[in-house]
Amino acid sequence: MSRIDATFAKLKAQGRKALIPYVTAGYPFANITPELMHGMVAAGADVIELGVPFSDPMADGPVIQKAGEAALKLGIGTTQVLAMVSNFRSQDQRTPVVLMGYANPVERYDLQHGAGAFIRDAAAAGVDGMLIVDYPPEECEAFAAALRAHGIDLIFLLAPTSTQERMALVGQLASGYVYYVSLKGITGAGSLDTEAVAQAIPRIRQHVQVPVGVGFGIRDAASAKAVGAVSDAVVIGSKIIQLMEGLPREKIVPEVSSFLHTVRTALDTL
Numbered sequence: 001m002s003r004i005d006a007t008f009a010k011l012k013a014q015g016r017k018a019l020i021p022y023v024t025a026g027y028p029f030a031n032i033t034p035e036l037m038h039g040m041v042a043a044g045a046d047v048i049e050l051g052v053p054f055s056d057p058m059a060d061g062p063v064i065q066k067a068g069e070a071a072l073k074l075g076i077g078t079t080q081v082l083a084m085v086s087n088f089r090s091q092d093q094r095t096p097v098v099l100m101g102y103a104n105p106v107e108r109y110d111l112q113h114g115a116g117a118f119i120r121d122a123a124a125a126g127v128d129g130m131l132i133v134d135y136p137p138e139e140c141e142a143f144a145a146a147l148r149a150h151g152i153d154l155i156f157l158l159a160p161t162s163t164q165e166r167m168a169l170v171g172q173l174a175s176g177y178v179y180y181v182s183l184k185g186i187t188g189a190g191s192l193d194t195e196a197v198a199q200a201i202p203r204i205r206q207h208v209q210v211p212v213g214v215g216f217g218i219r220d221a222a223s224a225k226a227v228g229a230v231s232d233a234v235v236i237g238s239k240i241i242q243l244m245e246g247l248p249r250e251k252i253v254p255e256v257s258s259f260l261h262t263v264r265t266a267l268d269t270l
Contacts, residue, residue, distance in 0.1 A: 026076030044264030089126030
């Protein structure tokens with residue numbers, strides 16, 4: 001059983017929902033990410049999504065895109081991200097880490113280090129899952145098989161526009177959990193329609209056997225609780241990035257931890 005599977009099984013047995021914060025690796029300071037990850041776990045995070053900085057993040061809004069650009073300027077690339085995971089894993093063998101990013105850095109890493117190097121090195125660093133935004137299920141059966149061989153889950157996005165056929169295809173390949181994008185558009189855009197989310201989740205569950213997490217538009221404890229009432233997990237990203245912007249280094253972890261604690265507390269009232 002993978003760390004992700006074990007985490008969701010434990011939460012289900014406890015009647016609790018997963019809290020999955022997203023942060024961009026290397027933002028806002030190049031060396032803060034492992035410390036921030038530990039702080040988020042202490043505040044109640046169950047899984048951590050770690051964004052791999054990329055220059056053209058098509059699914060991300062201005063908040064996360066700006067964070068990625070800042071991290072790139074600090075010299076954060078795929079090699080540095082894997083080192084951060086390894087650093088975190090040296091002290092935490094329990095909390096799952098999911099890399100969220102795009103195909104270009106993955107393929108560039110393999111060009112530099114040899115075919116299959118990215119998956120091999122991610123597994124060695126302690127990565128538990130990958131969400132590659134622009135790897136559609138129709139084109140990544142071999143990638144999914146390679147991940148499975150290394151004990152890494154492949155996580156897919158589903159959206160309000162996803163067809164029944166697309167959901168079924170994702171259900172055949174997905175492991176760990178699926179990430180339902182609660183609104184049409186980019187991260188940080190629009191307002192959350194919890195009623196629409198509540199109607200979408202049962203349709204997804206007809207095709208997908210793994211837990212369903214919901215993200216995009218969750219900005220506070222109230223919206224997290226509303227989404228948690230109908231899903232297995234809530235994913236929060238843009239709000240966390242906004243909280244960190246402009247803060248001195250010593251205030252980053254306390255600020256993010258305090259925010260996540262309020263969300264965790266709200267989820268635990270469900």
